[in-house]
Amino acid sequence: EAGVVQSPRYKIIEKKQPVAFWCNPISGHNTLYWYRQNLGQGPELLIRYENEEAVDDSQLPKDRFSAERLKGVDSTLKIQPAELGDSAVYLCASTLRTSGYNEQFFGPGTRLTVL
C-alpha cells in the first residue's frame, strides 16, 4: 500500500512569491493533517481536515496561508505571499479516524526555502 505522497520535495522561492504544496493521503484515510517543522524543532499542527471539512485551523496563519481538500481526498496548502520566516519543512499526515487511538502516517515533507 502506498504511503502519504507529497510534492514537490523541495521548493526554493523568493520572498513575496506564492507557493503551493500538494498531499495525497493513504487511500481511505478520512483525516488529513498539515504540520510545519521549523529547523531544529518538532512538527507543529497547522490544520486538520475531517473528509473535506477543516475542523481545526486555529494555528493556520490565515493572512497568508490557505488550504483546501476538495472531495475529501488530496489536499493543497498555499502560501501567498511567502516570507523569509516561512522557510521550513511542511509535513502532511493522514489517519483513518475511528473511536480510540488512530495512528498518524506521515509523508516525506516539502522543504521550502524562501530567499
Place this chain on the structure above:
Amino acid sequence: AQTVTQSQPEMSVQEAETVTLSCTYDTSENNYYLFWYKQPPSRQMILVIRQEAYKQQNATENRFSVNFQKAAKSFSLKISDSQLGDTAMYFCAFMKGTGAGSYQLTFGKGTKLSVIP
C-alpha cells in the same frame, strides 16, 4: 496546554551498544498517549513505539523499549543493540486520549542520535 521536553539535543552511541533518550512532559490530563517517532535524514516520520497512560506495563517493540514513569511525567526510550540504521532524529510526542484536541500530537524538539560504527 501540554508541553514535551527533550533535554538532549544530540547523542551518540557505538554500534551494538545501548542508548537511552530522555523525555519529560507536562499535562493535567489523565488519559493520554505518548509516542516516540523516528525521523531519518530522508525526513519521513515513522512511529517507533506507543504507550497508553493507563497501562502500567512499559511498551516494547523489538530492540526499542520505554520507561514510563507516570507520576514523574517521564517517558524515556531505550534502544538496545544499536544499529547504523537507527541514526535519526527522535521525537517524543504527546496526544490527549479523549475530548477536544484528542487528535493533536504535541512534539518535543527532538534528539539527534548518531550510531557510530
